[in-house]
Amino acid sequence: MIKVLFFMAICTISSFAADAENGGKLYKKCIACHGADGMGKKSQKAPMVAGQFDWYIQEQIVNIKSGKRANNNSKKMMPYVKNLSESDIADLSLYISQLPLRK
Numbered sequence: 001m002i003k004v005l006f007f008m009a010i011c012t013i014s015s016f017a018a019d020a021e022n023g024g025k026l027y028k029k030c031i032a033c034h035g036a037d038g039m040g041k042k043s044q045k046a047p048m049v050a051g052q053f054d055w056y057i058q059e060q061i062v063n064i065k066s067g068k069r070a071n072n073n074s075k076k077m078m079p080y081v082k083n084l085s086e087s088d089i090a091d092l093s094l095y096i097s098q099l100p101l102r103k
Ligand code: HEC
Pocket: 026, 027, 029, 030, 031, 032, 033, 034, 044, 045, 046, 047, 048, 049, 056, 057, 058, 060, 061, 069, 071, 073, 074, 075, 076, 077, 080, 081, 092
């Protein structure tokens, strides 16, 4: 019984923690505009995102997805974020926040 409870506790904790590895896989779709290193691309008007706080990144993705943050530039991102789940957004945000700001 104790073992079962322990196992359940571990599962609960891990399902809440963001998964940077999954974030890295999802980030492949963002590279065209934000760059593999997260430094952004001027030609795409895509800002640098590497090293940014995870909570800030998360908020921006949520707001772009919901349309709360909407302008001609952010609209370009819509197709890439509209199908992301809440946990995908958390995973992506963690991954991006861990990209080094300067090499
Ligand atoms: C087609 C190009 C394009 C793609 C692909 C793209 N983005 Fe963006 N992204 C942009 C542009 C342009 C902006 C700036 C929007 C604005 O001016 O408000 C932006 C803004 C952002 C911001 C806000 C940055 C800040 O400092 O406020 C985040 C975070 C972000 N993108 C994450 C992502 C993630 C994660 C993906 C992949 C799922 C992605 N983007 C895919 C073009 C893109």
